[in-house]
Amino acid sequence: MNKKRNFWLLTGVVILLAALVSAFVIMQPSAKDILTQTLETTKTINDAHAIIDVSVDSPEQKASATVEVWGRHEEDGPGAFRLEVLETDKEEAVGAVIVSDGETVWAYSPSEGKVFVGTAEEAKEMMAEKQPLSGEFDKEGFEHPKNSEEAVEKLLEYFEAKRTGSETVASTDAYLLELKPIPEQMPAEYTAVGGLVNLWIDKSRNVPLAAAYTGGSMGEVSITALELEINAGVDEALFSFEIPAGVEVVNFADLEPQSLSLDEAAASADFEFLTPEVTPEGATLVDVLDVRGAIVQRYTLTDGGSFSIAQGQSDETPKPSTEAQAVEVRGVAGSLFVSEDEDKVLLTWSDGGVFFYVAGEITPDQALAIAESLK
Numbered sequence: 001m002n003k004k005r006n007f008w009l010l011t012g013v014v015i016l017l018a019a020l021v022s023a024f025v026i027m028q029p030s031a032k033d034i035l036t037q038t039l040e041t042t043k044t045i046n047d048a049h050a051i052i053d054v055s056v057d058s059p060e061q062k063a064s065a066t067v068e069v070w071g072r073h074e075e076d077g078p079g080a081f082r083l084e085v086l087e088t089d090k091e092e093a094v095g096a097v098i099v100s101d102g103e104t105v106w107a108y109s110p111s112e113g114k115v116f117v118g119t120a121e122e123a124k125e126m127m128a129e130k131q132p133l134s135g136e137f138d139k140e141g142f143e144h145p146k147n148s149e150e151a152v153e154k155l156l157e158y159f160e161a162k163r164t165g166s167e168t169v170a171s172t173d174a175y176l177l178e179l180k181p182i183p184e185q186m187p188a189e190y191t192a193v194g195g196l197v198n199l200w201i202d203k204s205r206n207v208p209l210a211a212a213y214t215g216g217s218m219g220e221v222s223i224t225a226l227e228l229e230i231n232a233g234v235d236e237a238l239f240s241f242e243i244p245a246g247v248e249v250v251n252f253a254d255l256e257p258q259s260l261s262l263d264e265a266a267a268s269a270d271f272e273f274l275t276p277e278v279t280p281e282g283a284t285l286v287d288v289l290d291v292r293g294a295i296v297q298r299y300t301l302t303d304g305g306s307f308s309i310a311q312g313q314s315d316e317t318p319k320p321s322t323e324a325q326a327v328e329v330r331g332v333a334g335s336l337f338v339s340e341d342e343d344k345v346l347l348t349w350s351d352g353g354v355f356f357y358v359a360g361e362i363t364p365d366q367a368l369a370i371a372e373s374l375k
Contacts (some may be wrong), residue, residue: 031161031177032152034201039148041206047072047234051086051227058219061314063090066226070234078102078120080239099241105252106241115243118252158185159197167200169209170226174200183339194337205230217324217337217346257289257296264288265295271313271354278373280366283307299360307360309370314355329356329371338364347371 029037048071055064065088071081078100085096095110105123107116145151155161159179167176179197195216200209207230212222243249265288266273273295282302289296294312301307324335327347334349346359347367356374358367 029163029175031163032156034163034175034177034206035152035155035161036148037206038201038208039151043148044231045073045207046231049227049229049232049234050225053222053224053226055222056219058221063093064088065090065093070238072234072239074102082238097241099239101239106243108241108244108247112248113246114248114250115241116250116252116255117243122252155179158182164198166203169200169202169224170228172209173203174209175203176200194339202228217335217348255292257291260288260290260295262288265290269293269295269311271311274311274374276309276370276373277375278369280307280362301361305361307358307362307367307370309356309358309374311354311356313353314350327368329368330374334371336364336367 048069050069052067052069053064054067056062066086068084068086069081071079073079080102081098081100083098085093088094092109092111097106097108099106099108100120100123103120105118105120107123108114109116145154159181161177161179163175164178165176167174177199179199181194181196195213195218198210198212198214200211201207202209207228208225209228210222210224212220214220214222260268262275268290270293275297279299280301283299284301285297286300287296287298289298291310291312294310297309299307299309324337324346327334327336329347329349330351332349332351334347337346339345342363344361345364345367346357347364348355348357349371350356356371358370362370
């Protein structure tokens with residue numbers, strides 16, 4: 001009888017533990033729940049202060065920095081912010097300061113002895129135009145999400161999201177989320193780049209503590225908050241900037257990428273400018289841009305696709321990506337990243353201090369043929 005009673009007692013304990021474990025699992029928030037709550041929390045943030053570590057390790061450059069940031073939210077327009085570079089291994093960025101009062105943006109570069117200034121919209125346009133990849137999301141018919149739930153649903157149209165565990169960031173318990181792009185939803189060049197994004201979300205405050213891009217052919221980027229204060233108040237004086245005496249003032253509008261002819265591009269480049277002798281049938285050169293010293297040639301294709309060829313100087317030695325296929329390009333080592341259906345690629349290489357890429361809605365053979373034909 002005792003054995004039978006002990007058996008049922010043991011069975012009851014097992015069932016109880018199983019129920020508790022099941023309840024615990026059910027109560028754990030999903031990635032979707034965490035993202036939604038994080039967006040809800042951002043609505044309550046009026047101001048913030050943080051010290052952040054930033055690291056970039058790409059085929060073209062390797063850099064790290066520690067920056068201090070202050071920000072203030074505005075209901076009816078762009079908020080105010082201030083960013084100061086505290087430490088960095090990039091000499092040209094030492095002591096840099098970027099400030100905005102919500103209308104005007106100042107970017108001070110002590111190494112250049114310049115202050116770049118303009119409206120917030122001019123600064124935003126300048127940054128968008130300096131992105132080397134030409135692909136963009138199709139914004140036609142895009143409706144702005146009405147709430148956090150809709151915003152997360154829209155995000156999940158482009159990314160698969162899952163909670164992969166918990167980790168400690170800056171002595172704080174955080175959820176670890178993985179956001180993996182859905183290839184057929186992404187622009188051609190971004191699909192070719194590949195990779196995924198990891199997010200660390202503070203469990204108690206529901207705010208991001210860190211983010212990292214990894215696993216793609218363009219290298220890795222990580223951003224980690226070492227300190228983070230929310231709604232603690234920020235001194236209004238931080239969002240104004242007095243231009244130092246003796247520095248050159250440059251307007252953002254004067255930095256917009258300039259369209260060039262091929263002859264103008266060759267004359268302006270500080271390196272031997274190359275153009276392709278071989279392109280896919282029906283390819284048409286539609287623009288040549290000078291993007292901060294890098295020359296980008298943009299082509300359209302008869303089926304509505306496109307591709308770009310870029311070249312510019314680089315002081316960094318390319319680092320091969322584990323996600324890319326190692327190839328030989330023009331007698332040097334290169335990296336080729338190909339989408340699953342092999343119609344979107346990114347081909348990168350460096351030769352003699354000049355980096356190159358060929359990217360777009362083309363096949364690997366077409367990308368290699370374009371590269372080999374550059375003269």
